[in-house]
Amino acid sequence: MLRQLQSKRTLTPAQLIVLTYMAVILVGTLLLYFPLALKSGDYNNLLDAFFTATSAVCVTGLTVVDTGTFYSTFGHVVILLLIQIGGLGLITVTTFYALLLGKRIGLRERVVLKQALKSDTLGGVVRLARAILLITVAVEAVGAILLSVAFLKYFPPDKAFWYGLFHAVSAFCNSGIDILGQEYYAYSSLLPLQNDKLVLIIVAVLIVLGGLGFTVILDVLKKKRFNRLSLHSKLVLVSSAVLILFGMVFFFFTESGTLWGGMGIADRLTNSLFLSVTSRAAGFTTVDLTRAVPATWMILVLLMFIGASPAGTGSGIKTTTFAILFLAAKSRMQSPGDLVVYNRRIDQDTVTRAMTVTVVAIGVLFGGIILLSLLDSHEIMKLIFEVFASFGTGLSTGITPELSAGAKIVLIFLMFFGRLGPLTLGFALLERTGRNEHIKYPHGNVIIG
Numbered sequence: 001m002l003r004q005l006q007s008k009r010t011l012t013p014a015q016l017i018v019l020t021y022m023a024v025i026l027v028g029t030l031l032l033y034f035p036l037a038l039k040s041g042d043y044n045n046l047l048d049a050f051f052t053a054t055s056a057v058c059v060t061g062l063t064v065v066d067t068g069t070f071y072s073t074f075g076h077v078v079i080l081l082l083i084q085i086g087g088l089g090l091i092t093v094t095t096f097y098a099l100l101l102g103k104r105i106g107l108r109e110r111v112v113l114k115q116a117l118k119s120d121t122l123g124g125v126v127r128l129a130r131a132i133l134l135i136t137v138a139v140e141a142v143g144a145i146l147l148s149v150a151f152l153k154y155f156p157p158d159k160a161f162w163y164g165l166f167h168a169v170s171a172f173c174n175s176g177i178d179i180l181g182q183e184y185y186a187y188s189s190l191l192p193l194q195n196d197k198l199v200l201i202i203v204a205v206l207i208v209l210g211g212l213g214f215t216v217i218l219d220v221l222k223k224k225r226f227n228r229l230s231l232h233s234k235l236v237l238v239s240s241a242v243l244i245l246f247g248m249v250f251f252f253f254t255e256s257g258t259l260w261g262g263m264g265i266a267d268r269l270t271n272s273l274f275l276s277v278t279s280r281a282a283g284f285t286t287v288d289l290t291r292a293v294p295a296t297w298m299i300l301v302l303l304m305f306i307g308a309s310p311a312g313t314g315s316g317i318k319t320t321t322f323a324i325l326f327l328a329a330k331s332r333m334q335s336p337g338d339l340v341v342y343n344r345r346i347d348q349d350t351v352t353r354a355m356t357v358t359v360v361a362i363g364v365l366f367g368g369i370i371l372l373s374l375l376d377s378h379e380i381m382k383l384i385f386e387v388f389a390s391f392g393t394g395l396s397t398g399i400t401p402e403l404s405a406g407a408k409i410v411l412i413f414l415m416f417f418g419r420l421g422p423l424t425l426g427f428a429l430l431e432r433t434g435r436n437e438h439i440k441y442p443h444g445n446v447i448i449g
Contacts, residue, residue: 018420021057021086025416028053028082037075047405054412056082058419059313061176061283061394062386064401064408068181068188076179080166086419087173087210087313088136132214136172143168143206150199155183171206174314176283176394187398194286195263197270203284204277208244211281211308212236231344232320236309239323247276247303254295259287279303281314283394290397297385304392305361307418315418316392317361324354365391368414375406386411391418 032049035041051064056079065071067079148164155163163180170177176189184192193199209217219233226234252260252272260268271286278284280303289297307316324339328351331339339346368387373380382397389395390411403411 021420024085025053025057028057028078031078032075037071037078039070039072047408051408051412053082054415056175056177057086058415059083059086059173059175060315060390060415062390062396062400062411063177066181066186067177068179069186076166079177080169083173083175083177084169131218135214135217139209140168140172143172143202146202150202168206171203171282172210174207174210174281174308176278178284189285191286194271195267200270200274200286204274207277207282210313212240213309213312215311216309231342234342235320235323239319240309243280243303243306244276247279247299248273250299251275251296254293258291258293279393279395280306281308281393285395289395297381300395301385301388304388307392317357321354321357324351325358364417368410371410372407375404387414390414
């Protein structure tokens with residue numbers, strides 16, 4: 001399949017990745033459009049089907065209808081498959097399918113796979129794809145078993161197993177789409193289980209593992225000790241830990257009299273941790289965010305913007321991008337010179353790429369905010385929250401189903417943009433193969449600040 005898709009020489013690897021995601025979203029849209037996918041037995045609204053398919057494949061988690069009560073079991077299976085494909089990446093899934101059939105993965109296919117997996121070299125990308133699939137199966141299987149056991153407290157065995165499997169995949173793939181609405185109430189997410197520490201911790205661990213990135217997980221499994229890890233793995237682990245702890249402490253204190261009102265210390269800590277974890281990657285929630293104080297909304301916007309880590313299952317500008325920019329600014333303020341992290345020099349090209357990703361993302365997000373404010377009449381802060389949620393994770397203030405058709409289309413683009421990454425999407429649109437710059441212009445000085 002990879003060979004056929006890339007047979008046209010005009011397609012670059014980045015463009016091919018974009019097109020394959022678009023293709024699977026369109027297939028998902030058609031499957032969710034037909035009556036078999038709906039509990040009502042009617043045809044779905046095409047835009048709503050498109051929105052749901054995009055949210056599932058881009059593992060964002062925003063929904064315009066309650067997944068549990070609106071879609072049938074067939075629809076739930078389709079959504080689960082879309083989440084799994086989106087979390088792994090279609091290129092990875094296709095590669096594994098080719099390997100099962102004994103097909104040879106050629107150089108051109110390896111180039112595409114390298115881009116999809118964000119690997120530094122062509123060597124070992126097929127082995128990396130195999131390892132990713134094995135890790136995914138193992139983690140999701142363990143997560144499904146643990147959640148199924150935890151759900152036996154609330155549901156009969158068959159439902160407990162199905163709910164355990166669905167939410168384990170949704171959590172590890174950093175989607176946050178749930179189907180518990182059919183057991184509780186529409187758009188319930190995990191609110192009815194906010195006092196169940198076991199469920200929340202299992203889901204949180206799955207979200208963190210999916211968001212770290214497969215290359216980091218493999219590096220940790222192989223080298224085991226922190227000082228032996230690659231610079232990338234160290235940055236991901238430290239930045240992720242700092243962001244999670246920062247969010248947890250901040251939410252614990254700012255929401256003590258609102259979201260956590262009436263909870264004991266243990267439940268406050270667990271829910272603060274869960275909100276910090278889910279805000280950067282998945283769309284699960286245990287609280288009604290409309291009751292949160294404005295400061296919490298602002299921190300949630302920041303965490304959603306940063307998102308998960310490269311080669312993981314989440315969206316956003318990525319933790320390493322944020323870490324490189326922060327460290328570069330800190331280094332520049334202390335003393336001009338090379339950026340050195342863990343006794344390794346970070347080249348200027350890496351810093352420039354981090355700046356490019358961030359600037360492009362900010363530009364697109366502000367454009368989305370402007371468009372939503374023109375297309376919809378909701379409060380501006382809620383619209384801002386929805387824009388950042390579509391780019392990073394599926395947390396919502398509850399206005400998504402009420403948005404106009406034009407506003408939903410804007411969010412669809414932002415979900416697609418957030419999953420593929422500003423740099424990948426930019427390359428897909430602007431990349432030109434074989435182009436070399438041989439002209440060197442004189443230096444010019446510009447005053448900054």
